[in-house]
Amino acid sequence: MTTAKETDRLRENRELSPTPADESLLTDLYQLTMAACYVGEGVDRKPACFELFARKLPGNFGYAIAMGLTQALEYLENLRFDPSQIEALKNLGIFKQAPERFWSVLAEARFEGDVWAVPEGTAVFPNEPLLRVEAPLWQAQIVETYLLNTINYQTLIATRAARMRDMAGPEVKLLEFGTRRAFSPQAALWAARAALAAGFDATSNVLGALKLGREPSGTMAHALIMAIAAIDEDEDAAFEAFGRYFPGAPLLIDTYDTVAAAKRLAEKVKAGQMEIKGVRLDSGDLAELSKQVRSLLPPQVAILASGDIDEAEIARLKAANAPIDGYGVGTKLVSGTPFNGVYKLVEIDGIPVMKKSSSKLTYPGRKQVYRILEDGKMKCDRLQLMDEGDKNGGESVSLLQLVMKSGRRVKDPETLAEIADRTAASVASLPPHSRRPEDPELPGFETSEALETLRKQVSQRY
Missing domain, CATH: 3.20.20.70 (Aldolase class I)
Incomplete structure (x- = not known):
């Protein structure tokens, strides 16, 4: 007769080196429980938009260098739940009241969304999206943990x-x-x-x-x-x-x-x-x-x-x-102080949303970041709504680019040499006070009038 202790030992898998096939479960529990709730409430297919950004940079950083996008896109393209993984989840008591359709949603899972991102090697600053995911709600939600893991860590090292x-x-x-x-x-x-x-x-x-x-x-x-x-x-x-x-x-x-x-x-x-x-x-x-x-x-x-x-x-x-x-x-x-990127819902079913928690306010709606240049050097960044278009004139560059359409990358991955060249050029374009190793200062940052108006409207709604 198998004892309880022996049963626990049989269930325990001591191999903790994940394979690509494991990555769908390399997530926080609440991503799966929220996805199950979305399915149960019939909102799992509602179009959603999440943006990944940092509220502030680690101490003594006057900029950050975006990195990790390549691995993030590989993960999204390969997102799958195999029968053994689904069975393992079913065997957890946590999901005993999950809707039955949740299991078929997982079994048929394929990332179908669009992704906009800042190219790897680009200097970025607080409150500017490095990446935006536009996908059915449950898919956009469930990928949060892995995206933050690879982008946060690689961005810290690259910086x-x-x-x-x-x-x-x-x-x-x-x-x-x-x-x-x-x-x-x-x-x-x-x-x-x-x-x-x-x-x-x-x-x-x-x-x-x-x-x-x-x-x-x-x-x-x-x-x-x-x-x-x-x-x-x-x-x-x-x-x-x-x-x-x-x-x-x-x-x-x-x-x-x-x-x-x-x-x-x-x-x-x-x-x-x-x-x-x-x-x-x-x-x-x-x-x-x-x-x-x-x-x-x-x-x-x-x-x-x-x-x-x-x-x-x-x-x-x-x-x-x-x-x-x-x-x-x-x-x-x-090692060091983490790059603390966060991943927040900014739009659901066409409705702009925001977080109002103290010290954690977010900007609602889909956004674009424009880098305003002067003689090739960075003057400031401007955060505005995606549908405003480029009204900045002169030397301005939109940072967020479409990198994935309907779950497939739109171009081949860049080489490390190409990314390194972009990193060097991006850093060289920054103001000297942002590049200091000690006590750096952030460059200028602006928000559009339309974005501020939307933020006030959404804030009043709550």
């Missing part, structure tokens, strides 16, 4: 990467080293993609690099130095051993005495005993150490720095004239 690239300049090498610090294996892959798309040169994540058509890049850990040095009683033996198998790979020289290691390596290079293309510094006063190492090693030997690097540290090292040719960035890139 930090763009700020680091902006501070470092175009010639300095930037390497993404954050896999061990990312919030999950999936997040590590998304972080690698977002960093590359925002201007980084390479990632140490092997799977991420291969999936993204790039070559992974890395150096070595202190463990190799300590292991071989302990056995041979000679740190240089570790350098020589690694160089035999991976010629040209940067050598990590701060395990014991950074300057002493640099002096010995310089002597070996001068004597023709070793060829060194780069060294990495991972601790200590990076500005002072890099200057000492630079004075010892030939000029063609690149100096790479790592160890809690962020945009402010890069700016500090540049101000100190540290001769650093590249940075390996991990923790400060893949």
Whole structure:
């Protein structure tokens, strides 16, 4: 006889790495319970419009870089519920009173909606939609969690990467080293993609690099130095051993005495005993150490720095004239204050709606964002209703573009290089005060008269 404990163990699936087929259930429970309620009330097919935006940016961000759209569209195109998933939901007591038609709705599920979005690599600001979903109510509702997950995280990483690239300049090498610090294996892959798309040169994540058509890049850990040095009683033996198998790979020289290691390596290079293309510094006063190492090693030997690097540290090292040719960035890139994007209903069955909660007011109706430029530089952004059209004149660009029609993408995904070029151009167009690594200021933001009038009308309705 099977005990209750054994039954629970049989039900428990310890494999927590999701496959693409799992993604329909990779959601919050309330998305499914709301969808069931919509079906029961007969409103599940009502046309709905949701917009994804951030009310504010993380501290010290003067802009954000939109990212994650590619994965969001892949998810929408592949949204399905297979029989085993539906059966698993039926077996939950939560759904025992759900309408019977809910199960057939799930069984036949295909995303049928239109999606408007800001292209990846575009600078965005608070209260501006990054993405708009127009679809039958239950479909537009159920995709909220996954869309927020991929867009919020990748936008955070892309923003930090763009700020680091902006501070470092175009010639300095930037390497993404954050896999061990990312919030999950999936997040590590998304972080690698977002960093590359925002201007980084390479990632140490092997799977991420291969999936993204790039070559992974890395150096070595202190463990190799300590292991071989302990056995041979000679740190240089570790350098020589690694160089035999991976010629040209940067050598990590701060395990014991950074300057002493640099002096010995310089002597070996001068004597023709070793060829060194780069060294990495991972601790200590990076500005002072890099200057000492630079004075010892030939000029063609690149100096790479790592160890809690962020945009402010890069700016500090540049101000100190540290001769650093590249940075390996991990923790400060893949973690930090989240980009807190939200996904809110703005129209249902043609009726504009808004949220009136204290400090969480939203703008009703379908909207477009126009970027007003002056001599190619950003002057301000203007938020207005979608049907107003471009009344801004001069240099203005509409940011939200149609990217999916009736559940199918309208064009092929962009390459990482194309997105990185857009990121660089978008950041370069921003006012200097928005690009500061410390105490940045947001650029100008306006709303149209028609949008403000609608907001007052909808607010009075409630």
